[in-house]
Amino acid sequence: MAKIARLTGALALGGLMATAVLAESHIDPAVQRAVDARQAHMTLYSFNLGTLGGMAQDKIPYDAAMAGTAASNLAALGSVDQAGYWIEGTDAGTIEDTRAKAEIWTDMADFEEKAMALTNASAALAEVAGTDLDSLKAAFGDVGKACGACHETYRVSDD
């Protein structure tokens, strides 16, 4: 949102709209589908993490059933193979509307390791999230760390 606000300040709305239309028309449909898919995957991580993180941080009341469902969802999403999303030439230096750094492709083994850390942490969280709040809190830390480790290294910063 900060990026959008800066752009709006720098460009007339009409120009911004024209740029968006132009950019969309020039991107390969297969590339667009891959980028849309990985962003959709992140949206679903975020949706379920919102519930779990809210409980872990005492911002919303602990509900065992809701916690168990959100953690199971996260684990199921973690089991989805992402290879189809991360196609070459879809980094932020090459295409618009992505924050994926080029290092994803130069350091793919490490990227995959960091992705696997989230999958494993999510599976561990799913085992205990429905037990009690303390168990959720204990297991949620590794999920948060896995998210952060990958974003810090492979996602263009917001600021």
Add this chain to the structure above:
Amino acid sequence: MAKIARLTGALALGGLMATAVLAESHIDPAVQRAVDARQAHMTLYSFNLGTLGGMAQDKIPYDAAMAGTAASNLAALGSVDQAGYWIEGTDAGTIEDTRAKAEIWTDMADFEEKAMALTNASAALAEVAGTDLDSLKAAFGDVGKACGACHETYRVSDD
């Protein structure tokens, strides 16, 4: 895309942009997250169905590993609990940028049954998609039927 083209013809770009900004600012953030999540879920169905449907329709060559992965992904997505997405008051008559019909909430048992049909068909497809093309084709039919049955009844038509 047809809808967008019609809108562009009827409205000046500036007006369209202003409408979009206004609509976004008026929606409850929790509602927006739910709508974003269900649309993201559909994007991921579509991404994997593109691979499987392309093979089923002989538009792309059959690849056992790719087929198996896409079908496993579809089955994993089918196992994700969607209850958090379909919150009351998020139909196309109430909010913008959704094609969800109000009938989803008045006929929820049938909606859930139709969603379960896709989950079951996806699980069955995942069992055989990596075996050979004929098995994929045989199992893909039920997946396509499940998609269509739900969209015909519960999604606002494109035309």
